[in-house]
């Protein structure tokens with residue numbers, strides 16, 4: 001699958017027992033979006049991404065990608081339609097190199113995982129593509145360094161390179177800068193901003209400086225529901241958003257002065 005597409009949810013929700021973790025969410029991710037999903041701890045941001053990617057089955061509503069309805073599709077099928085994600089926690093193999101990590105991801109995409117006798121030309125094409133992806137994320141100089149020896153910010157970039165190996169149309173990034181020292185997180189987001197413009201990106205981020213620098217739209221999730229969705233200027237001017245954030249302990253150090 002290739003080409004830009006729109007991801008859309010209609011009245012999406014999930015309950016865990018009596019607890020409604022996400023409810024009535026109408027989210028639209030336009031082609032080429034650079035959209036932030038923000039909200040207090042426990043608001044349901046990761047749960048929403050888990051619903052979009054098929055980790056959880058919704059208890060209400062539906063999910064659509066272009067003309068495809070995803071609501072009941074497996075995570076694998078959604079990935080094949082062009083939906084990719086990264087996780088809040090590091091999921092890399094520490095002893096592999098970045099090059100091999102990306103080669104494996106490309107092989108997986110092509111269904112070549114178990115085919116060791118593939119033609120040499122195809123082998124070269126996979127390596128060329130892996131080098132190009134690493135180059136795009138400015139990891140080419142580190143292609144042969146074991147993952148365990150990479151700075152954490154570089155590891156997070158590698159996770160994005162691996163997600164990109166699936167040739168996604170939509171990329172969902174769950175706190176891509178989590179655990180990354182502050183002086184490396186700007187560089188990480190610059191790399192994200194430079195990904196091909198036809199890929200739609202939704203990212204969860206707590207650092208408001210990064211959110212306001214790198215998003216073109218912001219969705220604010222509070223207690224499982226979208227409180228407001230708009231441009232950074234609209235979100236920054238919204239009194240309810242200020243109230244939500246100023247009510248949170250520690251909000252000041254997250255740069256809420258910008259909200």
Ligand SMILES: Nc1ncnc2c1ncn2[C@@H]1O[C@H](COP(=O)(O)OP(=O)(O)OP(=O)(O)O)[C@@H](O)[C@H]1O
Pocket residue numbers: 016021039040041042043044045046047048
């Ligand atoms: N599998 C589950 N079973 C029961 N409750 C769950 C489950 N997954 C999430 N929750 C609950 O749903 C709520 C939303 O959690 P979620 O992790 O989506 O929040 P979040 O906005 O991503 O938070 P944070 O910013 O801290 O990562 C929380 O109260 C959480 O305890």
